[in-house]
Amino acid sequence: MIFNTQDLLNFPDRYRAHFINSLSGYKSANLVGTRSPNGEENLSIVSSVFHLGAHPPLMGVIFRPHSVRRDTLENILQTKTYTINHVNSLIWKEAHQTSARYDEHQSEFDATGLTPYYHDNFGAPFVAQSQLKIGLELCQHQTIELNKTVLVIGKIVHVEVDDNAVAEDGFINLEQLDTIAVSGLDCYHTTSKIARLEYAKPNKPATTKA
């Protein structure tokens, strides 16, 4: 079936949201942890975290223009620190539940039963139940004028991960960590590894890694 620009515009709003959110393919499932300047904790699930570069180590995340997620964005802009925590198959329902529109002063940690965890003097809360915890410092943010979403770029300053999941070459085995994936707005998936492939070269067919 083929849809053109006009077809997409004619979709009812919720239908379009489900459809367009499905188009990019599988997405990462992460919880963003923050604290307001007066110490109130905030936690929200996002499927918009993406790799931006390894050297310096950078991650991007997109925030919607108007939503409950603005608490998280405001905290990041004010405190310059936040955490990104992988969602796993033991906490996926609690993670999804953080997207409910709780009152401004209600902590999503308390509301969902997820446990805040602090490391040394890093200001933002990690999620104790997450098996891969990342601490970031805000580098820059900008509004995408096309739709008023906000792109936030942070530098990775802290990573906490089970060493058994880190391969000799630095690759992290996400299945061992029980990390899950998202599709669309609300569908959660476990994964099964097909294989890793060697660095591709023009005169050599694709080869699986031992």
Add this chain to the structure above:
Amino acid sequence: MIFNTQDLLNFPDRYRAHFINSLSGYKSANLVGTRSPNGEENLSIVSSVFHLGAHPPLMGVIFRPHSVRRDTLENILQTKTYTINHVNSLIWKEAHQTSARYDEHQSEFDATGLTPYYHDNFGAPFVAQSQLKIGLELCQHQTIELNKTVLVIGKIVHVEVDDNAVAEDGFINLEQLDTIAVSGLDCYHTTSKIARLEYAKPNKPATTKA
């Protein structure tokens, strides 16, 4: 195990690339199809496509500062059109192979055996073997000064997908389409649906969709 900023900087380059590329979680696996102003086709795998908004329907993709992928970026900037095509489990090796540094005038379609497919007068080639094909028009691009990567934002103007995979509410069943996921630089995964969850509300526990 805990890594701080200095630990990450001390990693050998390849180790750091594998490690940091794994941190965001599962990524989408897509092939970007373009054609140069004089008609030469180009195809490259990317794991950096992300959802940017449903209304207007927008997608983002990050291109690295210096790599074989610049052909694709140059074509997009010059022709303003490109395609994004889901990678599935029948073409994952061919898709990965498009990342080899082929000569500038060598088509990755020819080199890998993937088949270009054109629709009406849309200028960029789709991948015939892909089960979800998206046509985009360039909206804007910008260099992220922190690391000289380039963010390209496009408007979705064409979507081709099997109707059986589109649910009543607009959600697209990616497993039915055989779409796969990537982790790190080179690991490919199939997925298994856990469940879809209802829109979260503060006074209601997370509920699976029927």
